Amino acid sequence: MKLMKWVGASVITIAAAHTAGAATLPGPLVTAQWLKDHQNEVTVVDIRDDMKTFTAEPRFDVDKKTGKKTLLETGGHIAGAIPVEFGKIREEHTVDGVKIKAQLPTREHFQKAMDDFGLNKTDKPLVIVSTGETVDAMDMAARLYFQLRYFGEARGKMAILNGGVNAWIQAGYPVSTDKAATTRGDWVATGEDKSILASMEQVKEGLRNGSDQFIDARPTAQFLSIVKAPVDKAAGHLAGARSFPTDAIVKPVGAAREFMSAEDYRKIYAQLNINPSAPTVAYCNTGHLASGAWFVSNEILGNKNTRLYAGSMTEWTNLGNPTVGQ
Numbered sequence: 001m002k003l004m005k006w007v008g009a010s011v012i013t014i015a016a017a018h019t020a021g022a023a024t025l026p027g028p029l030v031t032a033q034w035l036k037d038h039q040n041e042v043t044v045v046d047i048r049d050d051m052k053t054f055t056a057e058p059r060f061d062v063d064k065k066t067g068k069k070t071l072l073e074t075g076g077h078i079a080g081a082i083p084v085e086f087g088k089i090r091e092e093h094t095v096d097g098v099k100i101k102a103q104l105p106t107r108e109h110f111q112k113a114m115d116d117f118g119l120n121k122t123d124k125p126l127v128i129v130s131t132g133e134t135v136d137a138m139d140m141a142a143r144l145y146f147q148l149r150y151f152g153e154a155r156g157k158m159a160i161l162n163g164g165v166n167a168w169i170q171a172g173y174p175v176s177t178d179k180a181a182t183t184r185g186d187w188v189a190t191g192e193d194k195s196i197l198a199s200m201e202q203v204k205e206g207l208r209n210g211s212d213q214f215i216d217a218r219p220t221a222q223f224l225s226i227v228k229a230p231v232d233k234a235a236g237h238l239a240g241a242r243s244f245p246t247d248a249i250v251k252p253v254g255a256a257r258e259f260m261s262a263e264d265y266r267k268i269y270a271q272l273n274i275n276p277s278a279p280t281v282a283y284c285n286t287g288h289l290a291s292g293a294w295f296v297s298n299e300i301l302g303n304k305n306t307r308l309y310a311g312s313m314t315e316w317t318n319l320g321n322p323t324v325g326q
Helices: 032-037 105-119 136-152 166-168 200-209 262-272 288-301 312-317
Strands: 043-048 059-062 071-073 082-085 091-095 097-103 126-129 158-161 213-216 251-253 257-260 281-284 305-309
Touching: 032 166, 043 136, 071 166, 082 105, 091 288, 097 126, 097 312, 126 136, 126 166, 136 166, 136 257, 158 166, 166 257, 200 213, 200 281, 200 312, 213 288, 262 288, 281 288, 281 312, 305 312
Parallel strands: 043 082, 043 126, 126 158, 213 281, 281 305
Antiparallel strands: 059 071, 091 097, 251 257
């Protein structure tokens, strides 16, 4: 097995011996050190859109005077990780003759995809790992987390590695560049948790009666109709929606992007006039970026009355529904 390891300026704590059985997750987020200490007690699921980087070596800039390495480009994966290609966990739907891209898959589609990637039924917790290099990458992890929750995985049995592979590398831990095993898995989707999903009709109802707070997780320029996403038929946003833009969802930590603390998000929400405890629906264009917003609200802030409008503006605008601000 080829391994790449970067040891930073700080001293790396040697991981404690692994205990038998499955680990107990500390919360919806875990650090690189926690994952290193419990690596044999969890199942690592790696989600990314460019699968070439799974077996590529990371690239570094090396200071000629000090020898200090700075991560420039993500490469490799945590040894034993199950690779999942982001583009294959969503599905195109046809509604009233209109094709809607990148939608929430059917139960059958998602189960087959996860089995094809090699995920098995297990008592071990799942730790979802993205490359961690951008907010898009961290939101991919949140989208997979959401879909696994929706299709039956229990809350408390899953977590996201904060900062992804980049945080892992920056902590000085090795990555593998081996090809993944191709063994088919036997994971089963056991149900559909409607409490965390908002349908288009439910969005319409929430807009009519004012029962829901809507947060728009797209870039500010899209919220303000300065630009329009190609997948949307019209610009603009949902009436009364609050902007929770992409650059407010995560913070940079070296080459990694990390979710913040609940206290941090409460301060951000206050500045954006978002109520952290109100019934909330998060949306974006295809439900990708909004998955990060849903994760912040539902899992980090603990607002269990938060749903994801997975259809988002792609479904909304292509099916002729109105927007404001265009």
